[in-house]
Amino acid sequence: MSARTLISPGRYVQGRGALSRLGEYLAQLGSAPLVVADDVVWGFAGHDVEASLRAADLPVRREGFGGMPTAGEVDRLVSVIRAWEADVVLAVGGGSTIDAVKAAGFLAGTRWATCPTVASTDAPCSALSVIYTEDGGFSEYRFFPRNPDLVLVDSQVVANAPAEFLVAGVGDALATWLEARATAQSGSATMAGGAPTVAGTALAQLSWDVLWDNAVAAVDAVRDHQVTPAVERVIEANTLLSGLGFESGGLAAAHAVHNGLTAVAATHGLAHGQKVNLGSLTQLVLEGAPRSDIREFVEFTTQLGLPTTLTETGLRTDDPDTLRTVADAATAPGETIHAMPFEVRSEDVFAALVSVERLARRIRADAKLPEPVPHQAHGS
Incomplete structure (x- = not known):
């Protein structure tokens, strides 16, 4: 039987205004970061990212994102990372940007961090990427030997996004417990490369419980762009609990x-x-x-x-x-x-x-x- 395995990001940070501390945490990982963000995300988050990096005496270098985590886009980002000689690459945006950056960071041999601007998937915490074909079909899972070194979520940025993103994240996260309990019953290996731990399965169930208690109130609050305790709990359930639960609990x-x-x-x-x-x-x-x-x-x-x-x-x-x-x-x-x-x-x-x-x-x-x-x- 496979050894029981639990994996997780190096550091998880969440809260209103957390983006102001991005540079502080990123400076612990490297001195030559490369930020990857599409034009839309950079339009509303770029100012705060730049200010935080400058406050930490880090250079501000940003590369755009092509919109889909395809093999071609990953290879393009690898070339950019190497050209800039970046020692840490940061994804700012949604799950597609994050998956592309994790895959590119691995191939480029650098460290990687994620700064999700929506709580729509559990991609920010995981040590894998979902790669798609050019026409949007599923291509493959790519697995990496480690998780992101840093996951930083600004709750106000998430609340400012359309509520539909948070709703989609709930859909993704609710599956975590259903799949983890099936994996536990079958004894199959998880995405972490081992048998599920009690902790991984418990985190998956906790994600389910938090969402049933808080999702409706959180979605209502986000429709008014407000951060409430329910919103904080759902962001954590969608991002951290589901991320740990699906990876170490099983799909x-x-x-x-x-x-x-x-x-x-x-x-x-x-x-x-x-x-x-x-x-x-x-x-x-x-x-x-x-x-x-x-x-x-x-x-x-x-x-x-x-x-x-x-x-x-x-x-x-x-x-x-x-x-x-x-x-x-x-x-x-x-x-x-x-x-x-x-x-x-x-x-x-x-x-x-x-x-x-x-x-x-x-x-x-x-x-x-x-x-x-x-x-x-x-x-x-």
């Missing part, structure tokens, strides 16, 4: 279904956490979870604005070929769905996906929740 069906969804153009334009939420519901169906558990999950995540039907991800039950493409990709060799405590075949995922539509619609109707709105993919 299973929910993220595999997400990866399958990226294989079809109809879902493009949806956030990572939106697709993961449909994956979580699909996993519950695959497990034969009690109807009460499924009902509560559908009602809770629908109220938050997360998709719980195929319709909301651009898919249809009368398009079996597309659904089979999703199911085949979700069950490909090496996919995390094989960490479930029972065998899952492509036809099982197909059946679960089809059943989700009618099941979720019935639950939503009984709870007097809104009818699903069809998702329109980019370019459609």
Whole structure:
């Protein structure tokens, strides 16, 4: 049996105004940083980043981001890091920027740090990157020998972003416990390269509990760009607890279904956490979870604005070929769905996906929740 393993970032910092201390913490990692941020992020965060770095007597050198963590974009960033002779590279932005920077930092042989401006994924803390194809499909996971040296989250910056980002992060983080408990049952290896620890599994469950208690209040507060205790807890659950929980607790069906969804153009334009939420519901169906558990999950995540039907991800039950493409990709060799405590075949995922539509619609109707709105993919 594999040794039990727990991995984590070197330092995690979170709070309102934390960006003002970025230079202080970054100076402990290197003297020649390179900041990677797209133009939109730099427009609202660049001034504070520059001020903090200058206060710590660090040079301000910023490189743009191409928008997608593809192999080509990672290689481009490696060349920039080497050209600047940077000794630490910092990602400022969302999960795509962060994944590209972690992969580039590893290949360039430098240290890396993350400064998420949204709490929409658990990418900031992990020692892996999700790499996509040029057209937005899942390509591969890349694993690294260490986590980021620093994760710094300014809660006010997160609260200033559209609330939909926080909602997507909740969708991603809710899957953490569902997948960790499945991994614990099966005894499969985690993304950390070993058997799950009690601590990793417990952190995954804590993420779930915090979100059920605080997510609705936090989303309401962020719609008014306010930082409340509920917002702080949800940021931590989405970023730290989910980050540690998924990596050291394990991934299973929910993220595999997400990866399958990226294989079809109809879902493009949806956030990572939106697709993961449909994956979580699909996993519950695959497990034969009690109807009460499924009902509560559908009602809770629908109220938050997360998709719980195929319709909301651009898919249809009368398009079996597309659904089979999703199911085949979700069950490909090496996919995390094989960490479930029972065998899952492509036809099982197909059946679960089809059943989700009618099941979720019935639950939503009984709870007097809104009818699903069809998702329109980019370019459609």
